[in-house]
Amino acid sequence: MKATSFDIAYRAGVSQSTVSRALRNSPLVNEETRKKIQAIAKELNYKVDKNARNLRSQQSNTLALLLFEDPGVDESQINPFFLSMLGSITRACSNSGYDLLVSFQEMENDWHAEYADSNKADGIILLGYGDYTDYRDKLVHLHQQGTHFVRFGAEVTDMPVTSIGGDNVGGGKQLTEHLLTQGCRNMAFIGTISEAAPEFSGRYKGHQQALEEAGLNVEPKLQVNAISTEEAGYQATKSLLAKGVTFDGLFGASDLIAIGAMRALQESGLTIPDDVLVVGFDDIPMATFAKPALTTAKQDTVLAGQLLVDNLLSMIAGSKPKTVLMPTQLITRESSNRL
Amino acid sequence: MKATSFDIAYRAGVSQSTVSRALRNSPLVNEETRKKIQAIAKELNYKVDKNARNLRSQQSNTLALLLFEDPGVDESQINPFFLSMLGSITRACSNSGYDLLVSFQEMENDWHAEYADSNKADGIILLGYGDYTDYRDKLVHLHQQGTHFVRFGAEVTDMPVTSIGGDNVGGGKQLTEHLLTQGCRNMAFIGTISEAAPEFSGRYKGHQQALEEAGLNVEPKLQVNAISTEEAGYQATKSLLAKGVTFDGLFGASDLIAIGAMRALQESGLTIPDDVLVVGFDDIPMATFAKPALTTAKQDTVLAGQLLVDNLLSMIAGSKPKTVLMPTQLITRESSNRL
DNA sequence: CTGAAAGCGCTTACAG
DNA sequence: CTGAAAGCGCTTACAG
Known part of the structure; x- marks a missing residue:
């Protein structure tokens, strides 16, 4: 015994x-x-015995990570960017002496209550792109119950959430300015822009800003919606090509989209970067190995994981949470190198 | 309240x-x-309240996943294959109504005791390549304490573990036979073969079997050690090339290795598959996007995750565990297509 | 079908 | 510095 x-x-x-x-x-x-x-x-x-200790002391020394994906995504293929976040969050937790409960969530579930209410976790980390309008109610509910939680992603002003996220606008601007420097004048943007997709919208906003500052017009027909998968990037680019729209640069709202876009471009006989320059966003491992290697705006997942955990822990300890915007880093590779 | x-x-x-x-x-x-x-x-x-329920009923309805990597690997870049396993295990757990505690482990830690002994988890899933000789003692200890645990990986006969793993020998043979069919006669094998790396050793064994059955010699100088990273595959292939060893096919013991090998090959001016055919193992997402797309032996991670969880649960319920060897599936892509 | 009661294994005031 | 005791919030024999 x-x-x-x-x-x-x-x-x-x-x-x-x-x-x-x-x-x-x-x-x-x-x-x-x-x-x-x-x-x-x-x-x-x-x-x-952790159960006895936790029951008595009314805290679990455990954090819960809730990951949710776009509904259109194949269940077995989690977005590599989030996977990388998962890794850094795991490490940040163990550095702080906390355990991490991981769960993939369907929107329909009661996740907003499950972990915190049952005392299994002291706080919750929310991770995932997703339709914010869909789960606003749950967030509000979480907040009302006094549950401690933080979220990775773009800041959303009308929701009661502390967010840690990359600077989407800044990164979008940075990438577009880079394309401009490389001589692009006519750039496609592949990625869904809607209120429900604030990350991509932010990147598009930065893209627009860079164009405007360069005195260029923003052409709506150069933007095509796509969720963050290789397949969606491929299809969206195909459709753009099919419509006969021409462009000398392509901004994929995520690396996955950009990689799919490159496939569509290459299938159409276009050469990257000779005919079209391509950039992505995130710097997932695949970006390095793509042919050509993909230029991108790197989000520092290690730092993000640490900030997420630290912020959550300090909320639990009673401090006021603070939203953090992390700068992105431009990583130039062959896909945008015309020289 | x-x-x-x-x-x-x-x-x-x-x-x-x-x-x-x-x-x-x-x-x-x-x-x-x-x-x-x-x-x-x-x-x-x-x-x-889960703590109260668990304390009273003496079970946690929680499983723990312990992930460990080769020490040489960058902390922030988890092997994509394991990441994919993590995804499927998470889903399998939630299908069975269990929560999943995730932890990355250093060999030195007391992981063998931490979760189960403190009643935080009813059972443990071990995931990761690693030097078995290093942690044999811990496994024996776990077993002696009556802890329920399963492991993903090659079957090891001298350790008290239930293993669920891909058929490394079969997959290795399958891939090599495929290369033979494509006309290869002189194949390099990149990947560490030692008792401490039973997965890679199994794949090499299958490789050897195929060669022998085809009446070909196994050339020791065509094998180079490498851990499962792109960089290691790159370096190992470089060293082979530097020695002036020639070959018409290359077997990377994992996709990551194969992708690194392709980079080394291409840098040396070799064309794939015209000059050298390349195959990998695992079928990670990157394999599809590599240029050329990589032929590989797919391990079914979704099934593996389910089997791992099901087996562990039935062990907890009192049944005798059974080791399972899952067949791999040959996925042929451009990297080995000479036609 | 229902209730009173014990007890899971701790932590932590309280008293000394 | 130490001990006796209460109590965290449940589940589950036991008795009816």
């Missing part, structure tokens, strides 16, 4: 209270007593 | 025991009473 603190108390000849204190390194316990107790605990392979 | 079962009992005019039964859909409770109780619970936004 598993050892309990009573077993240790018995062997050490002290009370169970003292064992509990000693194991938590309470300064109230005599040095020698503590050492003795800890030695016995180790010998018996004792581990504090 | 959060509602408890006593609050509901009070409002419903019944005892707390009855509330508990009603909420668990016990047949012992009168239909009407149950409905009334459930309605009140919903109204109060009541959720069972």
Whole structure:
């Protein structure tokens, strides 16, 4: 059987209270007593029962990560960018001594209540592109219940959420300015722009700003909606090509979209970057290995994971949360290199 | 404040025991009473406190996933194959009504005890390539303590583990036979073969079998060690090329290795598949987008995740675990298509 | 079908 | 510095 603190108390000849204190390194316990107790605990392979501890202390030392995807996405292929975020969040949690509960969510579920209300987690991290209008109610509900949660993504002003996200507008502008520098004058933008997709919309906004500052017109017909998959990028680009729209540069709202776009371009006999320059967004591992390698705006997932966890933890500790906008970094590779 | 079962009992005019039964859909409770109780619970936004339930029932309805990587790997870039496994395991868990605790592990840690001993998880899933000789002791220890755990990977006969894994030997043979069919006679194998890397060793074994059955010699100098990263595949291939070793086909022990190898090959002015055919293993998303697209042996991660969870659950339920070898599927793409 | 009661294994005031 | 005791919120025999 598993050892309990009573077993240790018995062997050490002290009370169970003292064992509990000693194991938590309470300064109230005599040095020698503590050492003795800890030695016995180790010998018996004792581990504090987390359920008992959590029940008693009313906190779980656990965070929950809720990941949701665009509904159109194949279930087994999670967006690599989020996967990378998942990795950094996991590490950030373990650095802070917290456990991480991971769950993929369907919009319909009761996720907004499940973890926090049942005391399984002290706070929630929300990750995923998604239709904000769809789950605004749930966010409001979460907030009303006093649940601690943070979200990765674009800042949304009308929702009660603390967001940590990349600077979409800045990154979009940066990329477009880069394309302009490389001589592009007529750029396509592939990615859904709507209120429901604030990340992509932000990137498009930055794109527009750069064009306007360069004295160029924003051509609506050069923008095509697409969710963040290779396939959607491919199809959207195909449709643009089919319509006979011409362009000398292409901005994929995500790397996945850009990679799909490159496939469509190459299938049509176009050469990258000779005929069309292409840029993406995120800097997923695939961007490096694409042929040609893809220029992109890197989002620092390691930093983002750490900020998400740190912010959530400080909210739990009672501080006021603060939304953070992380600068993106332009990574130039062959796909936009005309020289 | 959060509602408890006593609050509901009070409002419903019944005892707390009855509330508990009603909420668990016990047949012992009168239909009407149950409905009334459930309605009140919903109204109060009541959720069972998991810590209390778990403490009382001595089970957590939670599984822990422990992921560890080759030490040489950059922390922020998790092997995409494992990431994909993580996705399928998450889904399989939620299908079975279990929560999933995720953790990245350093070999030095006490992971072998942490989760199960502290009652945070009912069972453990081990995922990752790694040096088996390093953690044999921990596995033995886990086993001795009666902890329920399963592992993804090659079957290892001398360790007390239930393994679910792809058929490495079969897949290796399949790929090599395919290369033979395409006319290769002189194939390099990039990937570490040692007792500590049973997956890669299995693939190499299948490779050898195919060669022998075709009446060809196995040339030791055509094999170079490499861990599962793009960089390692690149370096290993570079070194082979530098030694002046020639070959007409290349077998990367993983897709990541194969992709790195293709980069080295292309840098040396070789064309794929005209000069050298290349195959990998796993079928990660990147394999599709590589230029040329990579032929590979697909491991069914969705099935694997489900099997891992199902097996672990049945172990917890008391059944004898059974090791499963999953067949791999040959996916031919441009990188090995000479026609 | 229902209720009173024990107890899961801790943490932490309270008293000394 | 230490111990006796209460209590976190449930589940589940036990008795009716």
